[in-house]
Amino acid sequence: MKLPISDRISTMPVSAVRKLAGYASTAKKQGVKVYHLNIGNPDVKTPQVMIDVLRNWKDNPIEYAPSQGETTFVNALVSYYHELGHSFIKDEDIITTVGGSEAIVMALFTLCNPGDEVLVFEPFYSNYSSLASLVDVRFIAVPTSIETGFHLPSKNEIEKRITNKTKAMLFCTPGNPTGTVYTKKEMDILVQIAQEKNLFLISDEVYREYIFEGAPPHTSILSYMKEYPENTIMLDSLSKRYSLCGARLGVFVSKNPELMKGVLKIAQSRLSSGIIDQAVGAKLTEVSQTYLDEVNAEYQRRRDVIYEGLTSINGVSLAKPEGAFYSMVKLPVSNAEKFCIWLLETYRSKDNATVMLAPGAGFYATQGRGENEVRIAYVLNIEDLKTCVSILKDALEIYPD
């Protein structure tokens, strides 16, 4: 008896962020200290007002939430978007999701039939690819490059990739994995193309609050949504802003009622997202601006440590990140994935430590691009980041490429 699994799963790409997890656990079992720069799992504390929701928990039993989202959480999100200046957002424009990942899946399912195309700007968040493959959507890559800080190419460069199968453009600002913040002018161009070519725009704004010195101010798709309610979509998540990755709190925002009806059907088919997590998330309006300012300042200091540290290593180059907490880094190696595996399997610092990175190729759709790049998530404290820089410097010197 031989029962093969489906082609769609056997050919699905493995998450670039998680694919080396097995090597890391083997190293840890050997007593090696592994510094995780591979995944955006922040070490910053979750706001106490959110932790207190758990500590004061009274509800029993733990019942399903409404499929659209727990009312208190949806209302808190409405207030939050109003405070950001988007007072036209109503509760019916919001569906809460199981992390940002589910919001992406829901968008792709609802906008695209099997085989339809979505324009993405590479490098892009690697799990976009895995999720697109699940829902049978083709990602068409518009290349951006380290030399131009991963900012958008010309309107024409984007438009020439649009076919009659293109349904949407998907982008992330501030960018994972690039740290790039699109300017108002870039956002204008995306909106203009979407209008002219009849496309949906999906804006992933999970890192909205992390904008550093030297970056343009953040321009949200929400500032276009009132004028273009039909084709603008905003995806959000509380994971990164409040260090809540393990609470699965994503948000789907649109003012297109037909679209929201479709998304709600998917939400109903899985009944509910987590009610405990949503009760925690509902406290977002009580998190002080000081908390967000301090976290932003901390990530900016880390950005500086990473940028200065890595650019001082021979052969390493990167664009100075403008926001989020990632950077795509070009390394003087022929194959970054092999180097990442070598770091986990073979390299040990004098303190028996190593660094885990995410291989760059998984963040590109174009074959061959990103092969000597890695994504770094600077989600460790400054001392640890300095140690990581020195480990990388040392490792690159002795790496037998």
Add this chain to the structure above:
Amino acid sequence: MKLPISDRISTMPVSAVRKLAGYASTAKKQGVKVYHLNIGNPDVKTPQVMIDVLRNWKDNPIEYAPSQGETTFVNALVSYYHELGHSFIKDEDIITTVGGSEAIVMALFTLCNPGDEVLVFEPFYSNYSSLASLVDVRFIAVPTSIETGFHLPSKNEIEKRITNKTKAMLFCTPGNPTGTVYTKKEMDILVQIAQEKNLFLISDEVYREYIFEGAPPHTSILSYMKEYPENTIMLDSLSKRYSLCGARLGVFVSKNPELMKGVLKIAQSRLSSGIIDQAVGAKLTEVSQTYLDEVNAEYQRRRDVIYEGLTSINGVSLAKPEGAFYSMVKLPVSNAEKFCIWLLETYRSKDNATVMLAPGAGFYATQGRGENEVRIAYVLNIEDLKTCVSILKDALEIYPD
């Protein structure tokens, strides 16, 4: 500008359990008391040892869990299955999921290519259909009926629906929405067909612990898994057993390593399920047998109230449920969905109350079946259930069909 949503979502069936939610909220806004018999959201208390995990919460930040599942939760599940007598289950045979719903999606994605077929025994859990439609799998219904207590038809009746596109058989025991518990002999037949026809078997055992007087003992697919590791799959959830519906805690169990690798790829693409929920779930080994026994006894008393109450109404018939907490009930109406809407929109008891039911047709794949049936979830206390029975009796008397 007109941007239609995808065909796959516009044609997706709406969840039978949730589709009338809008009518219910309107009634509630009018001050009407709505008794929810439409959804399996138990009123039974969640075990205190689980609630205490929240009240004693210390971890900060709230980080991602491993994609396979939080280690403490996976280990607790291994112990639990060992205690049930299946000591061959290892941690690598388990992937934890965002509720049972995600486990079903993962199974269908991993076993089936678009257009492949899965045999189901109708009536079946209505969200199976919505989820199958999402992943583009065709459900082929094997009919069972109220007259035979929804037990399986002959081997031949099942086999004649198998084609070269059939990949699996999916069933639920104890059954949602039927309350039927398959006998050892029925399970033997399913396993035999799967072996002979080279099919996967997906056994949804979410209601395992709820088996009532008069029912056959529960036969788990786990008791076949050691002998048939390649094609047996068990889906589980903590929602119903520990009243944890709002904590999204599902489980995918298989001893087929290739299959588990595929499921893990999907799990990695969404990074993690909720770590707070999993910490709560990890206490399942500390829940006393007394808790489960008492809950089982309570549901049995409710079963008796519902069965005796409803069979005493003229024209109403149902099979006596053997387990779970559902029943498919035949009503003396021409269209049960219209009756359900009428209950929410128009009917009011003398105490300004009404009952919400799930229309039966959504639990069938065969056009026309189930149109005069409803699913009842007896998840309210006995007093409330008696009130519901009397509301239904009264409503049926005056319903202008």
